[in-house]
Amino acid sequence: MNSKAIVQSALRGESVPRVPTGPLAVHFCAGVAGYSLRDYTTHAARLAESVLRYYERFRPDAVWLSADTWVSAEALGARVGAASDQQPFGGIGEPLIQSARDIDRLSAPDVATQGRYPLMLEALARVNAALGRDVFIVACFDQYPFSLAGALMGLGNVMLKAVDDPPFVTALMERCADYAAAYAGALAAAGADMLSGGDSPAGLLGPAAYGELALPAEQKLIARIKQTTDVPVSLHICGNATKLLPQMAASGADVVELDHLVSLAEACRLLGPAKAIWGNLDPVGLLAQGTPAAVATACREAVATVQAAEHPRFVLSSGCTLAMETPHANLDAMLGSVRNP
Numbered sequence: 001m002n003s004k005a006i007v008q009s010a011l012r013g014e015s016v017p018r019v020p021t022g023p024l025a026v027h028f029c030a031g032v033a034g035y036s037l038r039d040y041t042t043h044a045a046r047l048a049e050s051v052l053r054y055y056e057r058f059r060p061d062a063v064w065l066s067a068d069t070w071v072s073a074e075a076l077g078a079r080v081g082a083a084s085d086q087q088p089f090g091g092i093g094e095p096l097i098q099s100a101r102d103i104d105r106l107s108a109p110d111v112a113t114q115g116r117y118p119l120m121l122e123a124l125a126r127v128n129a130a131l132g133r134d135v136f137i138v139a140c141f142d143q144y145p146f147s148l149a150g151a152l153m154g155l156g157n158v159m160l161k162a163v164d165d166p167p168f169v170t171a172l173m174e175r176c177a178d179y180a181a182a183y184a185g186a187l188a189a190a191g192a193d194m195l196s197g198g199d200s201p202a203g204l205l206g207p208a209a210y211g212e213l214a215l216p217a218e219q220k221l222i223a224r225i226k227q228t229t230d231v232p233v234s235l236h237i238c239g240n241a242t243k244l245l246p247q248m249a250a251s252g253a254d255v256v257e258l259d260h261l262v263s264l265a266e267a268c269r270l271l272g273p274a275k276a277i278w279g280n281l282d283p284v285g286l287l288a289q290g291t292p293a294a295v296a297t298a299c300r301e302a303v304a305t306v307q308a309a310e311h312p313r314f315v316l317s318s319g320c321t322l323a324m325e326t327p328h329a330n331l332d333a334m335l336g337s338v339r340n341p
Helices: 003-011 027-033 037-042 044-058 071-076 100-105 117-131 145-153 155-164 166-189 200-205 207-228 242-249 264-271 292-308 328-339
Strands: 062-065 136-143 194-198 233-236 255-257 276-281 314-318
Touching: 003 136, 003 314, 027 037, 027 044, 037 044, 044 062, 044 117, 044 328, 062 117, 071 117, 071 136, 071 145, 071 166, 100 166, 117 136, 117 166, 136 145, 136 166, 145 155, 145 166, 145 200, 145 207, 155 166, 155 200, 155 207, 166 194, 166 207, 194 255, 200 207, 207 233, 207 242, 242 255, 242 264, 264 276, 264 292, 276 292, 292 314, 292 328, 314 328
Parallel strands: 062 136, 136 194, 194 233, 233 255, 255 276, 276 314
Antiparallel strands: none
């Protein structure tokens, strides 16, 4: 079995010769290739080359195609930028959405022309042409509707609106879902083997508000995506999302990406065997700041925990994106821990 088949089989809960690996390597790849973050996030060929250089150096079973969390917000019309060549893009200037009239002004999605959508699709096509036969490719469709609404309004504003005017947030999320669905479908058509989206700001709502506002939007979006493609869909919420795990399992996502603050044993229990788990090593305290020996030990413990829970669907990964300063020796230790247990 090649890497792609191992990951696909693991996600389906089938027998695999070893635990597959898929660290969330995004900006880390730019460092491996020697490119600035600005080059990585604004140039399709350099983004793709960064992923390919990373793969050639470390040989994980899965690679990630992502620039930052502002691709869809930019496509919708938000101003994005960075203060220096080595900082990731973020929102700049006034929020795009401040009133209901602003929602009405949003155009329909067009992945062929808007923002960096064409750049990302070209980068994915390049990665797929080089690796797609043998390596599992995860493409990020960026943000689930609540998180994308937060990018367009400002996080503080959307949290206030979630309390004071939920219908306003719901209306904005519906337009955000149009963009997320269009982008996800285009990524799947370009060769993605899994579609990953984040909804970390939704985790700040707490279980009750999350279930009333963000979860229904996640469910509707995932259902839309699955109408046009049969590749797995994943859901990522940063931090300790333990209290949200039953609701995340109800989202319709095939894969739940776990941050390091979540207990793997508890996640196996709460999510159940039908949901695949992707995670969940500490990207900073362990992978960026620990020793290779500590990394190898943590990897063996994670695998043992999942096996003890008899959870059949698991990919060993960092709990969130790798820091650019992650020592190569630590990533070697992580990947080597399953190749040479």
